[in-house]
Amino acid sequence: MASEYKTIKGQEFDRAAFESLLRRKCFLWQSFEPYGAVKGLFDYGPPLENLEAEVVNIWRDHFIRHEKMMALKCSMLTPYEVLKTSGHVEKFADYMCKDPKTGEILRSDHLIKDVIEARLKSDKEARGEKVEEAEEDPKRKKKQAKAAKGAVKLDDAVRKEYEHLLATLDDCTGDDMGALIKKHEIRNPTSGNEVEPPVSVNLMFQTQIGATGKEPAFLRPETAQGQFLSFQKLLEFSDNQLPMASASIGYSFRNELSPRSGLLRVREFLMAEVEHFVDPESGKKHPKFANVRDVKLPLLDRKTQNAGNTTPTVTSIGEAVDSKLVDNETLGYFLVRIMLFMEKIGIDTTKLRFRQHMANEMAHYAADCWDCELLSSYGWIECVGCADRSAYDLSVHEKATGTFLKVREPLKEPVKIEEWQANLDKKKSGPKLKKDQAKVEAALKGLSQEFKEKLSLTMEKQGKVEVPVPEMESGKVELDKDIVSFVKETRMETMREYTPNVIEPSFGVGRILYSLMEHVYWTREGDAARSVMSFKPTIAPIKVLVVPLQKDTRFAHLLQELEQKLDDDQLSFKVDQSGVSIGKRYSRNDELGIPFGITIDYESLEGKGFTLRDRDSTKQVRASLDEILEAVVKMCKGKETWEDVAKRLPAFEGKEE
Numbered sequence: 256m257a258s259e260y261k262t263i264k265g266q267e268f269d270r271a272a273f274e275s276l277l278r279r280k281c282f283l284w285q286s287f288e289p290y291g292a293v294k295g296l297f298d299y300g301p302p303l304e305n306l307e308a309e310v311v312n313i314w315r316d317h318f319i320r321h322e323k324m325m326a327l328k329c330s331m332l333t334p335y336e337v338l339k340t341s342g343h344v345e346k347f348a349d350y351m352c353k354d355p356k357t358g359e360i361l362r363s364d365h366l367i368k369d370v371i372e373a374r375l376k377s378d379k380e381a382r383g384e385k386v387e388e389a390e391e392d393p394k395r396k397k398k399q400a401k402a403a404k405g406a407v408k409l410d411d412a413v414r415k416e417y418e419h420l421l422a423t424l425d426d427c428t429g430d431d432m433g434a435l436i437k438k439h440e441i442r443n444p445t446s447g448n449e450v451e452p453p454v455s456v457n458l459m460f461q462t463q464i465g466a467t468g469k470e471p472a473f474l475r476p477e478t479a480q481g482q483f484l485s486f487q488k489l490l491e492f493s494d495n496q497l498p499m500a501s502a503s504i505g506y507s508f509r510n511e512l513s514p515r516s517g518l519l520r521v522r523e524f525l526m527a528e529v530e531h532f533v534d535p536e537s538g539k540k541h542p543k544f545a546n547v548r549d550v551k552l553p554l555l556d557r558k559t560q561n562a563g564n565t566t567p568t569v570t571s572i573g574e575a576v577d578s579k580l581v582d583n584e585t586l587g588y589f590l591v592r593i594m595l596f597m598e599k600i601g602i603d604t605t606k607l608r609f610r611q612h613m614a615n616e617m618a619h620y621a622a623d624c625w626d627c628e629l630l631s632s633y634g635w636i637e638c639v640g641c642a643d644r645s646a647y648d649l650s651v652h653e654k655a656t657g658t659f660l661k662v663r664e665p666l667k668e669p670v671k672i673e674e675w676q677a678n679l680d681k682k683k684s685g686p687k688l689k690k691d692q693a694k695v696e697a698a699l700k701g702l703s704q705e706f707k708e709k710l711s712l713t714m715e716k717q718g719k720v721e722v723p724v725p726e727m728e729s730g731k732v733e734l735d736k737d738i739v740s741f742v743k744e745t746r747m748e749t750m751r752e753y754t755p756n757v758i759e760p761s762f763g764v765g766r767i768l769y770s771l772m773e774h775v776y777w778t779r780e781g782d783a784a785r786s787v788m789s790f791k792p793t794i795a796p797i798k799v800l801v802v803p804l805q806k807d808t809r810f811a812h813l814l815q816e817l818e819q820k821l822d823d824d825q826l827s828f829k830v831d832q833s834g835v836s837i838g839k840r841y842s843r844n845d846e847l848g849i850p851f852g853i854t855i856d857y858e859s860l861e862g863k864g865f866t867l868r869d870r871d872s873t874k875q876v877r878a879s880l881d882e883i884l885e886a887v888v889k890m891c892k893g894k895e896t897w898e899d900v901a902k903r904l905p906a907f908e909g910k911e912e
């Protein structure tokens with residue numbers, strides 16, 4: 256809840272002050288501002304762009320290098336047929352309602368939810384019960400308040416109906432939502448106007464390849480399809496060995512109907528996706544699962560959610576997989592790796608949970624799905640989806656294209672196979688079947704073993720059989736024993752063919768960055784204006800702040816030497832030589848999250864070293880330049896902490912003002 260959301264220091268989180276910092280320090284802004292800005296599109300300024308690069312580097316190291324994944328870069332422009340086969344053309348859609356008078360477009364489920372929640376809130380107020388704050392942004396709260404205006408205490412039966420409606424909203428079709436809007440007289444909260452019935456709108460951006468219009472295409476809504484269609488190359492690269500995994504970091508595009516909550520719902524965003532291919536007959540075991548068995552995760556399972564509870568249970572992943580709460584080892588292994596990644600980049604893990612998808616949320620083909628959700632002032636937000644997509648994608652693409660998307664591997668022991676065959680005597684069947692010959696042949700080939708056995712018995716008794724041929728106008732054909740025979744043949748099988756299953760952790764980088772920025776934001780006690788962004792040194796956008804005590808030309812040569820050495824150590828740095836006090840210079844750069852400050856003072860001129868300041872504690876040490884730089888390099892690589900450094904190097908009692 257927004258009201259319960261606290262900073263890492265337990266302070267009330269002030270979203271307005273936080274957003275003002277992001278703007279002031281140029282972390283981000285809406286794209287194309289001089290043209291009035293475009294909703295759902297953001298430009299990243301220098302601090303956020305650098306932060307993204309650092310986080311992506313850690314992601315690459317944590318997943319691609321550590322897990323020996325195959326990095327891929329696939330095209331963003333995707334032909335229509337690919338996304339038709341994957342189901343996106345038909346199903347990747349949301350319902351929207353239009354306000355015919357203002358032209359405003361509202362996502363139907365959001366509209367219903369907002370209005371009904373507002374009525375329930377108002378009812379609670381009327382009953383004098385404690386009201387929880389809306390989890391969404393202030394604009395949404397305003398809308399809710401407006402919607403609730405005039406609402407009175409509800410009838411018990413209506414209240415129950417509303418609660419049930421909210422719990423089952425995810426199951427509603429467009430028609431269901433249309434009926435709800437009518438029945439409950441739901442109007443646009445902003446204008447008070449009636450809205451048009453819901454219409455399904457596909458969320459993909461459509462375009463075309465070339466100028467002829469003959470090659471329709473989309474900007475991809477996820478990176479996954481390119482990876483599936485590279486399956487054969489990946490298998491070759493991994494010497495035909497499974498499990499294997501590919502990974503892709505790249506942009507995806509979704510024409511969200513009502514983008515809101517800043518970076519949390521945008522129309523163009525960076526995704527980092529893994530496709531881990533595994534033999535389904537292996538029980539989806541993971542070779543490194545034993546290493547993570549004892550790691551504990553906060554798991555909010557389906558049963559708990561069904562009971563209306565949102566408190567996760569902290570469980571070791573070993574127990575969760577043994578009890579089948581988490582479907583298999585591979586899925587469990589990735590949940591652990593996701594949490595370790597979040598910890599590594601500085602996410603506050605008390606604001607992290609894994610939520611299992613409810614049955615109605617999962618794609619029909621998915622075996623199990625867990626979202627890694629992060630708590631921000633907007634509430635719990637899905638930042639990583641981790642799904643077991645079974646064999647769905649490879650199977651549908653194989654069926655649509657005829658391309659072999661399976662694994663063939665030699666069997667340890669050859670297996671004796673007994674199979675019914677339908678043998679068509681083409682010489683005799685030709686004159687009878689004429690142009691339908693090929694269709695009948697294909698139909699016979701496609702018959703199941705059981706059906707072929709049944710037909711052999713019929714043939715024995717009646718000397719003829721009726722075979723279904725959907726491709727023929729008549730839909731069937733009668734064949735006698737001169738034309739077709741059914742025989743049981745025995746052969747030795749030496750190879751096994753199977754379609755791998757896919758476990759897919761899918762990261763939305765922007766949502767993670769936003770949550771991270773909220774998690775590291777706090778204000779120094781006693782002075783509300785002094786905000787700090789406590790980025791870990793390993794990911795901080797700028798590593799070092801250089802502050803000469805005063806504007807004094809005598810510092811010039813030391814400054815030059817320091818800059819050269821920082822550059823040699825590949826440390827990013829900022830020099831603040833402005834005339835304001837050291838304290839002010841430190842505190843305004845704390846807002847950028849620079850973890851370390853090096854001061855050049857008059858004692859430095861006498862060869863007595865430099866001071867190094869830690870952003871979070873504001874403690875300082877004094878040492879030679881080489882000692883200081885060695886410490887900074889180690890801390891920025893995550894090899895040492897400030898506590899380690901403070902034990903090694905002599906403390907310095909510097910004043911900040």
Ligand SMILES: Nc1ncnc2c1ncn2[C@@H]1O[C@H](COP(=O)(O)OP(=O)(O)OP(=O)(O)O)[C@@H](O)[C@H]1O
Nearest residue numbers: 511518519520521524637638639640761762763766
């Ligand atoms: N519009 C968006 N803006 C920013 N990030 C997004 C957006 N849509 C999805 N993501 C990110 O991509 C990840 C994987 O996408 P996925 O298709 O699982 O999301 P989703 O279930 O459609 O999300 P939601 O239900 O919130 O729209 C999400 O966990 C999220 O971090």
